[in-house]
Amino acid sequence: MPPADNQGSFLNRISIRRNQFSVVEAVNDQELEDLELLQKHVADRFSELLTTNDDSPAEEKSVRPGLQSIAWLRNLLDLFLSCEAEFKTVLIAGRDPSQFSKPPLDRLIPDLLERSVKALDVCNAITHGIDLIQHWQKLAQIVVTALRQSPVGEGQIRRAQKALTTLLTSMFFDDKENTNANFHLKWTDRTRSFGRRFSGAAALHGKDRSSGNNFRSFSWSVAKSWSAAKQIQNMTTNLVAPRGADASGPAVPVYIMNTILVFVMWALVAAIPCQERNGLSTHFQTPRQLGWAQPIISLQDKIGEDWKKKEKKGTLGLLEELQKMEKVANSLAEFTCSFGSPLDNEKAAEVEAQVAEMEEICRRMEEGLAPLQQQVREVFHRIVRSRSEILDVVDQITKISAPAPVSF
Structure with a gap:
């Protein structure tokens, strides 16, 4: 730019106009x-x-x-x-x-x-806030690296699960309002469907929850009362x-x-x-x-x-890349929870496309x-x-x- x-x-x-006029x-x-x-x-x-x-002609889509x-x-x-x-x-x-x-x-x-x-x-x-997003980008990159392996084994899945758990937990503790009891219940309900099946499921309510709080304490250097x-x-x-x-x-x-x-x-x-x-x-x-x-x-x-x-x-905010990262991360979390059952060609192609999308998001964040x-x-x-x-x-x-x- x-x-x-x-x-x-x-x-x-x-300047030119001022020189053209007398005082x-x-x-x-x-x-x-x-x-x-x-x-x-x-x-x-x-x-x-x-x-x-969103408003541009097709030929300008790659520019705007x-x-x-x-x-x-x-x-x-x-x-x-x-x-x-x-x-x-x-x-x-x-x-x-x-x-x-x-x-x-x-x-x-x-x-x-x-x-x-x-x-x-x-x-x-x-x-x-940008510091925090850069940490999320690094966690997402870990997910991409793990799931890019061929073939993907249990070790890669566990690594991706851990990074996704930390990423999603940290994302939902980014604002002061997100630490209240009502929001915590909302977050718990949303993640229960796949959280139970994580090999480290308890981490969502224990160790990795504190990891999310650690991200907050690392990022926010303003007073707690600041809004x-x-x-x-x-x-x-x-x-x-x-x-x-x-x-x-x-x-x-x-x-x-x-x-x-x-x-x-x-x-x-x-x-x-x-x-x-x-x-x-x-x-x-x-x-x-x-x-x-x-x-x-x-x-x-x-x-x-x-x-x-x-x-x-109760989501993160409007940054386009963050919205996409959140959506893809939730989808990949669902996939890693169900890993072990045979994948048909359609599901394999879907996961590959999601990993490619996450990789593109990481690239845009890395560059921008x-x-x-x-x-x-x-x-x-x-x-x-x-x-x-x-x-x-x-x-x-x-x-x-x-x-x-x-x-x-």
Whole structure:
């Protein structure tokens, strides 16, 4: 994936236009043009994200990633980095710093800075979630290696069973809400059909259950009371579209950036295992009359509906590769439980196809998770750097407006 071209045509056009106007001429018109370019770019980039494999013509199926896949999330983070660079140019470059101390920026900038701090916590949680997925990928790879042997014997089946037991148990203990008694009963009922036949069946309720908890303790470094869903909800506080005179001023780019920031963090939490995601489907509302926001609203609707379906089942989340891994792992677990009876050609071909599918999932994770995690870190550092740059402007205003010391 090519890095975001933060010095591309958008910024160049802004620079050219600023050179074409004299300082005395319509500054407001210039700001409106810059804002119009930002809104168009946001709309175009999110429209690209909205078109996924599910909607694509057959000839484009191999090119466009599915919604909430690893590749799609990487495109989303690339979009964030690009839009964030353009937002800073519109907000800061060529603007009189004194505007930061006047309405509406004097109120909006502190909100943006506070929202950025909350986003940093989400980035940390997502980084740990990717660590956990990488462990699941390694367990799935063990299953693939064991069942790829020819012929498959009792030793390979036991190895695959152990890896599948640990994988499925760990998957169902990924969220804080999944540790309550009701969910444990649901999980026990679901696994009883094949758990009894595991050679290590007791491990599901003993040793391997603690193994699942060990995965949680290894991954989650945030406080036990921390909630990804509540963090997202807190980020939506005071997120109100500008009205009246503010609807065409500097409040607009701040609102656009806030909306993008919240949406990106919300989409990441919906896809990647995070602590306490219960209630995440109650996402923020964006006014439908805003032209640039239409593709964002469509994505919200799609992801929100998918999340509601998944949340009712108590499953992992929306990452495409994880959903497929869970489905194939359960099917292979059923197969390893019944191993020993003769396999007809149809069943053998089905198992071989499932192993091949799991192998493909592992390959996509192997290739995509490390770059995705690196992008999350890049987003983290970009937010920190931009926050510092805005604070520098605020500090300059404070120093200028401070009364001169009185000498005696």
